Amino acid sequence: MKIALDAMGGDLAPWSPVKGTLQFLQDHTSGMEIILVGDQTILKEEIGDSVPKGIRIHHTTQVVTMHEQGSKAIKTKPDSSIVQGINLVKDGLADAFVSAGHTGAIMATSLLSLGRIEGLKRPALAAYIPTATGGKIICDVGANPDARPEHMLQFAIMAAIYFDHVEGKPHPKIGLVNIGSEPNKGSDLYQEAHKLVKKELPNDFIGNVEGRHLLDSPADILICDGFVGNTILKFAESWVNLFIGQLNKQIMDKRSYQMVARMLQPVFTNLKKLYDYEEFGGVPLLGVNGVVIVSHGNSSPKAVKNSLLAAKKCITENLLGDIQHAITEHMVVVN
Template identity: 35%
Template sequence: MGGDLGPGITVPATLQVAQAHPHLRFVLVGEEHSLTSLLPANPPSGISFEYAADTVGMGDKPAYALRHKRNSSMWRALEMVQSGRAQACVSAGNTGALMAMGKFLLNTFPGIDRPAICKPVPTEKGHSYLLDLGANIDCRAEQLLQFAVMGAVLAAAVDDKPGPSIGLLNIGAEAIKGGESIRLAAALLHRHPGLNYTGYVEGDGIYRGDVDVVVCDGFAGNVALKVSEGVALLLADRVRKIFTANWYSRLVGQLAQPLLRKWHTQFDPARYNGASFLGLQGIVIKSHGGADRRSFQFALETARDQVERSIPTLINDQVAALQAADNGY
């Protein structure tokens, strides 16, 4: 129930998704009054509560939260996934704390060193999956290979696309470009014919949709994502100013409304809210901290989709197959 806007966003969003999917069951975890005061007199039967006295602050360090926030709503929600009482956890709270607690309580699958944060980004061809987005600043080549496997599993399952194409984010397409870990990761990816690795992808290729899965370390991925979000906000602001500058611009803007609505639908950031913590033995979805009600609904829908498609099991099976292939060399 965290995030910049708190239960005032997350509770109404949950109610909306519960009404759309009456077969789903939701457990709201948080401070009692904050939750009950936002619910109607007769809430849907699929909604229940788990009260927690503490919260994780957005400024809490992950290590501090892990040691001192075990009575928080975030910890309780993840414990429910650990115990099997819930199949997924969705949070708009502190990303670092969510990752630290998730790894501690849920663990990673054998063969996965670290979880990776992954989300879809819009492209000219639809969308691509980008990972890692900040969980792992420095990555070894073997970890980038693991990210590629997990991203490919997600893309194949969610988009019903066998053999999704994979690219490594780099500063050039030439084989000699990039740091040592990138070049070693490329060699590892080339060795595994079960992965559709197509080579390096430069930054401008992300939004062209050159590949279905873009793999990088968390530093590069987070910078790429934040720069993209900034550019999107800049463009939206410039378009708004252009069409409100004077009476003629406002008239043209009215005539352009159908096209602008279509453009907004295709690139609406809300549609891409909900990043997956891939590699954990359970589904954990991170919503943007500043998400509005509609954005948080998309994060909840992402969790539902991954539960129905058994994404963690698919990742575990694929990683096991990868390890078996390695043992064959």
């Protein structure tokens, strides 16, 4: 199995991609090759005198920065690590691509180079959210800020397949993020999406889910457009960081609290691990004709390692084929 990794993408590149690769290969050596895509001079300086077994460098000369327009990257920077990495998948030289780089460039290049799976209108990003009773998938979290009802149906179909791969639960319950539980609540988009998803997935759809019930509703899948989903995801991330920061501040203010905190350290460690995005690595770009994992821009080596693991799992469990089969079953609706 060969996974192409954008070694120049992300706030901590190239150190983090290289370090994360080395950590990944400590546990996954058999039949694995990680292709580090980036400037070979910089990467060899980071790696050291000799390239370890299981690593190969694919030399590129350009990098798509976060300040550039991602949709133009494939034309303006054809030798960038993102474009070249995705082209390795297109040409059959890699089984998957992982990047913490420019999300817009990853999406645009994936669409142009890999294309969509047959029958799909829009790809989507699906994120895993841990809760007290198990995880949930929210989709879309940024790929489609201007989605249509038929797109949201396909988000639901793809997210359900992905959830089954992550949690081992076929036919998960699907909810539509909305401002009220009644079917007639929300914008025209959400009202029409409600009708369509209910019609096509009557046994799995549970209706609207309000913001206050996102984490405790019976829904395993939370469907929304990319604008709403990305806002929810970023808010959740900032809230966790704020809560942990305030908790630490309160503890440090009193010596007696510090004594109790030391006793509860294992509890705090487990809680942090439960809600740490690094534990889950990247999220798949569902719907493109290839395995593409989009990682957090600030990915640490641990997050990179888990992103590579996510890519490996998508390949071995044939996520792409299962999504294609599910979309084909509902093609008549979106044509």
